[in-house]
Amino acid sequence: MPIHARFNVTNLAIGTLGARAARPHIKPMRWADRNIETLDPRLIPGAIALISLGALAIAFTAEFGFGLEPCVLCRYQQAAYAAAAAVGLTALAPPLSPYARTLLVALCGAVFLAGAGIAFYHVGVEQHWWGSLGACGGGIPGEISLADLKAQLTTKQPKACDEVDWTLFGISMATYNVGMYLLMTAFSLIGARGLLRAMDR
Numbered sequence: 001m002p003i004h005a006r007f008n009v010t011n012l013a014i015g016t017l018g019a020r021a022a023r024p025h026i027k028p029m030r031w032a033d034r035n036i037e038t039l040d041p042r043l044i045p046g047a048i049a050l051i052s053l054g055a056l057a058i059a060f061t062a063e064f065g066f067g068l069e070p071c072v073l074c075r076y077q078q079a080a081y082a083a084a085a086a087v088g089l090t091a092l093a094p095p096l097s098p099y100a101r102t103l104l105v106a107l108c109g110a111v112f113l114a115g116a117g118i119a120f121y122h123v124g125v126e127q128h129w130w131g132s133l134g135a136c137g138g139g140i141p142g143e144i145s146l147a148d149l150k151a152q153l154t155t156k157q158p159k160a161c162d163e164v165d166w167t168l169f170g171i172s173m174a175t176y177n178v179g180m181y182l183l184m185t186a187f188s189l190i191g192a193r194g195l196l197r198a199m200d201r
């Protein structure tokens with residue numbers, strides 16, 4: 001190739017790179033934000049309520065259909081799902097403003113995060129990393145009278161929180177709940193962020 005042709009090719013390449021460098025840097029919108037902003041704002045709280053109600057349906061099916069007795073910590077985790085479902089359904093109310101709906105979706109994220117903490121504590125009790133609450137049952141006090149002992153024997157005691165009745169692939173339901181709650185926390189917070197961005201447009 002002639003020398004002057006090589007210089008022309010080099011100058012063209014340098015000019016192209018310079019033009020690209022001179023362009024203003026535009027930060028691309030994240031995929032989640034871009035797609036959430038285009039959705040019906042009621043879909044996010046609707047999905048939260050539907051998933052929470054589905055989790056409760058699974059828990060009650062296991063209890064009443066298969067005889068798996070829940071402990072106190074299991075009830076607390078069910079309460080978190082029920083609270084998230086209630087908040088999600090409230091966010092579907094037509095009179096709500098977009099700002100109020102966004103706050104309720106963010107509140108669902110806080111509820112799910114609290115549920116994740118309860119579920120993680122339950123996992124620690126199951127693995128004997130720490131002791132359980134007194135309401136969990138399963139233990140006999142060191143000092144107890146004969147009358148109290150007879151009363152305990154004749155009265156159904158609450159299930160011990162460190163007893164694992166059912167596992168899937170060696171993983172307890174409390175452990176699955178930790179992952180589920182964390183996923184729903186992320187979904188709720190990302191959804192609230194997307195709704196907030198949609199209001200700013």
